[in-house]
Amino acid sequence: MARTYDEHVTPYHAPIARRLLELAHVEEGDRILDIGCGTGIVAFEAADVVGETGVVVGIDLAKRAVQLAADKAAAARLRHVRFEVMDSRALRFPSGSFDAVLSGFGHPLFGRRRCFEEVRRVIGPGGCLVLCTWNPSKAPSKAASSLVREMLERRRPAFVASDVARLIEARKVLASSEEGKETQSADSWVRLFRRAGLSSVETIEETHWATFRGPDEYLAYSFAWGDNERELRHMTAESRESFRREFRERVIPMITDEGLVVDWNLRYFLVRE
Numbered sequence: 001m002a003r004t005y006d007e008h009v010t011p012y013h014a015p016i017a018r019r020l021l022e023l024a025h026v027e028e029g030d031r032i033l034d035i036g037c038g039t040g041i042v043a044f045e046a047a048d049v050v051g052e053t054g055v056v057v058g059i060d061l062a063k064r065a066v067q068l069a070a071d072k073a074a075a076a077r078l079r080h081v082r083f084e085v086m087d088s089r090a091l092r093f094p095s096g097s098f099d100a101v102l103s104g105f106g107h108p109l110f111g112r113r114r115c116f117e118e119v120r121r122v123i124g125p126g127g128c129l130v131l132c133t134w135n136p137s138k139a140p141s142k143a144a145s146s147l148v149r150e151m152l153e154r155r156r157p158a159f160v161a162s163d164v165a166r167l168i169e170a171r172k173v174l175a176s177s178e179e180g181k182e183t184q185s186a187d188s189w190v191r192l193f194r195r196a197g198l199s200s201v202e203t204i205e206e207t208h209w210a211t212f213r214g215p216d217e218y219l220a221y222s223f224a225w226g227d228n229e230r231e232l233r234h235m236t237a238e239s240r241e242s243f244r245r246e247f248r249e250r251v252i253p254m255i256t257d258e259g260l261v262v263d264w265n266l267r268y269f270l271v272r273e
């Protein structure tokens, strides 16, 4: 999904990436690691700020996302940014290699403690980690996202393709596991960082307002990531069209002169040793 994600998701997430840099006080000449970099949105924003005297490395497990990010860096002739396929729970960098580690929604779904122990090692005593996650305790006031979810669940056929079924099942298992519950409250995140030896943690809860031109742009965004993207791929052309029609009708009350404006409630964690 790398290409679709890059086209339909990253433009809307750019302000979030810039906020990560701001919170980490990234400066010219800094060495930055972007974990779970996807197609590189945070890494490219960081590259602008650190300039050619700095260095930015983006890592991700998804090979095609890494390849796409590397192609974009090459096309823009950026020599101080590079991308590698790597697991954030087993970083292949010497201790103290970076001034800051950043992550836009790119923490692993499980094995987070190992990841944060690794982050602690590569930032050394003076460095920081700044990451953001969705805030599950604050529901969006404009419920376009719940509308998409409700429609998907209601329209899902009794028999779904096995990879979609496995994803849905995995998501449920994860949500009910100890690790899944760990990401619900800000306090449990703080405990998680502390267990990895990162004991100075600042939690910042913020709302970002994202404006989509209309229902179709919002659907393109919603179907460009995660289980949704997979589910859309398995829909027939008719079911896609009928989904689109129903969404367009039901979302009308949420549309303003500006378009479809949605609130995204986020948690940022600013973490040091």
Ligand SMILES: C[S@@+](CC[C@H](N)C(=O)[O-])C[C@H]1O[C@@H](n2cnc3c(N)ncnc32)[C@H](O)[C@@H]1O
Residues within 6 Å of the ligand: 010, 013, 035, 036, 037, 038, 039, 040, 041, 042, 059, 060, 061, 062, 065, 086, 087, 088, 089, 103, 104, 105, 106, 107, 108, 109
């Ligand atoms: C929601 S995407 C975020 C991508 C990007 N940071 C952004 O803001 O657009 C999460 C990313 O984390 C990556 N990821 C998950 N677990 C990982 C791990 N253990 N090591 C490296 N990357 C991982 C996924 O492959 C995915 O690209």
